[in-house]
Amino acid sequence: MTAPTTAGAAAPGTPGTTAAAVQVSGVGRVFPGEGGRAVTALEHVDLTVGAGEFVSLIGPSGCGKSTLLRLIADLDSPTSGSIAVFGRPAREARLGHDYGIAFQQAGLLPWRTVRANIELPLSLHGVGRGARRERADEMLALVGLADFADHFPDQLSGGMQQRVAIARALAERPSLLLMDEPFGALDEMTRERLQSELVRICAETRAAVVFVTHSIPEAVFLSDRVVVMSARPGRIAGIVDVGLGRSGDRGDGLREDAAYFAAVTAVREALHGGAESVPSRGVETR
Amino acid sequence: MTTGVAEAGDAAVVAPSAAALAPAARRSRRLPAALRALRPVALGLAALVLLAALWELVKAVVPEDGWSIGELRVLPRTTDLAMPHVSEMLARLGEPLTSQPGADPLWLAVLRAGGTSLRIAAVSWVIGVVVGFALALLMTRFRVARSAVLPLVVLSQTVPLIALAPLVKGWGAKLELGFTWEPWMSVAVIASYLAFFPVAVGALRGLTSPDTLHRELFAGYAASWTQELVRLRLPASVPHLLPALRLAATSAVLGVVVAEVSTGMPGGIGRMILEFANFASSDPAKPWAPIFGAVLLGLVASGAVALLGTALRRFRRAEVAA
Numbered sequence: 017m018t019a020p021t022t023a024g025a026a027a028p029g030t031p032g033t034t035a036a037a038v039q040v041s042g043v044g045r046v047f048p049g050e051g052g053r054a055v056t057a058l059e060h061v062d063l064t065v066g067a068g069e070f071v072s073l074i075g076p077s078g079c080g081k082s083t084l085l086r087l088i089a090d091l092d093s094p095t096s097g098s099i100a101v102f103g104r105p106a107r108e109a110r111l112g113h114d115y116g117i118a119f120q121q122a123g124l125l126p127w128r129t130v131r132a133n134i135e136l137p138l139s140l141h142g143v144g145r146g147a148r149r150e151r152a153d154e155m156l157a158l159v160g161l162a163d164f165a166d167h168f169p170d171q172l173s174g175g176m177q178q179r180v181a182i183a184r185a186l187a188e189r190p191s192l193l194l195m196d197e198p199f200g201a202l203d204e205m206t207r208e209r210l211q212s213e214l215v216r217i218c219a220e221t222r223a224a225v226v227f228v229t230h231s232i233p234e235a236v237f238l239s240d241r242v243v244v245m246s247a248r249p250g251r252i253a254g255i256v257d258v259g260l261g262r263s264g265d266r267g268d269g270l271r272e273d274a275a276y277f278a279a280v281t282a283v284r285e286a287l288h289g290g291a292e293s294v295p296s297r298g299v300e301t302r
Numbered sequence: 303m304t305t306g307v308a309e310a311g312d313a314a315v316v317a318p319s320a321a322a323l324a325p326a327a328r329r330s331r332r333l334p335a336a337l338r339a340l341r342p343v344a345l346g347l348a349a350l351v352l353l354a355a356l357w358e359l360v361k362a363v364v365p366e367d368g369w370s371i372g373e374l375r376v377l378p379r380t381t382d383l384a385m386p387h388v389s390e391m392l393a394r395l396g397e398p399l400t401s402q403p404g405a406d407p408l409w410l411a412v413l414r415a416g417g418t419s420l421r422i423a424a425v426s427w428v429i430g431v432v433v434g435f436a437l438a439l440l441m442t443r444f445r446v447a448r449s450a451v452l453p454l455v456v457l458s459q460t461v462p463l464i465a466l467a468p469l470v471k472g473w474g475a476k477l478e479l480g481f482t483w484e485p486w487m488s489v490a491v492i493a494s495y496l497a498f499f500p501v502a503v504g505a506l507r508g509l510t511s512p513d514t515l516h517r518e519l520f521a522g523y524a525a526s527w528t529q530e531l532v533r534l535r536l537p538a539s540v541p542h543l544l545p546a547l548r549l550a551a552t553s554a555v556l557g558v559v560v561a562e563v564s565t566g567m568p569g570g571i572g573r574m575i576l577e578f579a580n581f582a583s584s585d586p587a588k589p590w591a592p593i594f595g596a597v598l599l600g601l602v603a604s605g606a607v608a609l610l611g612t613a614l615r616r617f618r619r620a621e622v623a624a
């Protein structure tokens with residue numbers, strides 16, 4: 017076999033091509049409820065997440081943030097509309113191990129050491145022992161847990177466990193990272209530290225991120241764009257372009273920046289339905 | 303990289319440093335583990351002493367004729383015939399089995415019979431574990447199987463063992479297996495009927511114990527069912543499985559004793575209990591010996607499974623909240 021000579025004509029859907037990381041088109045999700053009282057969790061949702069872009073989903077609880085994330089991850093199927101991940105259907109993307117995922121609960125396996133937990137996706141996908149170990153070492157260094165490789169999850173604090181979960185999600189070098197309130201159960205200080213680490217990690221790995229949160233400062237600090245959702249039925253109420261510069265340049269100083277406060281205000285106004293009154297920069301209303 | 307600060311900060315939550323944490327944690331885990339293994343033994347011995355004391359207390363306090371309310375006797379007779387002294391029963395163990403010259407001491411005969419029964423119980427435990435686990439796997443894999451098989455499994459335990467004995471014995475004799483069907487095989491099969499039940503129920507609960515979070519994690523990895531079974535469901539089932547295996551062990555012993563009696567198989571402890579019951583009036587301490595033997599069997603069996611539990615310790619780490 018001769019290698020194809022047309023350079024750049026990579027297979028459609030290969031991460032890194034022009035295809036958006038996530039393309040959500042006209043998606044709705046209706047849960048059939050008790051006695052015919054169906055719950056419309058999502059309605060007419062359109063969203064595009066570019067490759068390498070960090071997008072937060074924010075909104076009141078019950079507005080369908082987790083549902084949307086689970087649809088992108090193909091852990092659930094939409095009742096209408098379609099979802100593409102790197103140009104291919106969500107199901108294919110899941111079977112192709114295109115994304116890494118982390119939840120509010122770290123969800124580590126208690127009988128596996130930190131290292132073995134990070135290696136889990138690799139060993140499930142047939143990566144050899146040596147390569148696995150090497151990758152786990154890299155990940156351990158990345159999240160600053162090199163000294164805890166042989167500890168068990170019950171010997172770690174909540175913040176450390178969550179970092180292991182993030183390392184596990186990143187272990188396969190996914191081009192897309194899906195996170196559902198990963199810092200939701202942590203105290204404020206741990207939370208801010210992990211946010212800074214996540215910004216750094218994303219700059220290093222250049223992964224696109226869909227990040228669910230209900231904290232406005234967190235969304236603004238982390239994101240290129242913040243998607244504001246409203247409840248009953250779950251819809252996108254507005255998208256705030258944060259535009260605080262590429263992820264890599266963000267330090268903790270940013271938290272005191274005027275532009276940061278402006279974006280926080282913009283998100284807050286969008287959340288409370290007053291999207292019209294927001295200083296218009298970067299806010300598009302739907 | 304800027305990990306240094308974060309790491310030191312987080313480590314401080316647990317211990318001054320990882321190096322200091324590791325040996326301390328290991329030591330505090332290992333020492334009590336040894337003590338923890340000894341504690342049940344010590345408690346068991348204490349319970350035995352207490353039981354003996356209670357026995358003697360009843361003998362001393364309750365009148366010879368028992369205690370009756372009207373016609374109804376609410377406490378048993380306490381004569382030396384009905385309730386021999388603990389010391390007598392122990393002493394009897396050291397005396398010969400019969401008055402014939404050269405007879406083995408009673409304890410040796412009991413141990414020998416116990417060994418026979420224990421071997422059969424081990425076989426029936428293995429059968430019970432294999433069958434019970436296979437059923438649990440089936441019920442875990444297919445939801446339909448769960449609703450169809452589980453009621454049958456529960457119903458199976460309402461059939462008395464004694465009713466099964468002649469059936470199994472008859473089938474065994476008729477089967478053309480290429481080897482002769484020995485009486486002990488009937489006993490093993492009958493006892494396994496009792497042993498498989500806790501395993502089926504415990505393994506089912508264990509295999510279905512992983513929560514949505516972990517199952518979705520594996521779904522996200524596009525893991526096959528076998529991978530999910532081996533990497534998630536089996537390890538998660540261990541804490542539920544261990545008590546089930548222990549229960550199965552004592553059930554197997556109980557089953558063997560009952561099955562020996564109902565099939566009339568000689569050589570085991572069940573048959574010995576039956577035979578020695580005839581000496582209740584002439585040699586009142588003697589019938590108690592095989593009963594002690596049966597209790598010992600149960601202890602040995604469940605102790606062996608408890609050892610298995612210490613080998614699987616890592617799978618019993620408490621699930622931690624993130």
Ligand SMILES: Nc1ncnc2c1ncn2[C@@H]1O[C@H](COP(=O)(O)OP(=O)(O)O)[C@@H](O)[C@H]1O
Pocket residue numbers: 047055056057075076077078079080081082083084250
């Ligand atoms: N599996 C389900 N079955 C029925 N209703 C569901 C299910 N999952 C979510 N819902 C409903 O969908 C809505 C959105 O839920 P969710 O996406 O979890 O909200 P959020 O993550 O934004 O708090 C809620 O009203 C919730 O009750």
Ligand SMILES: [Mg+2]
Pocket residue numbers: 081082083
């Ligand atoms: Mg949620």
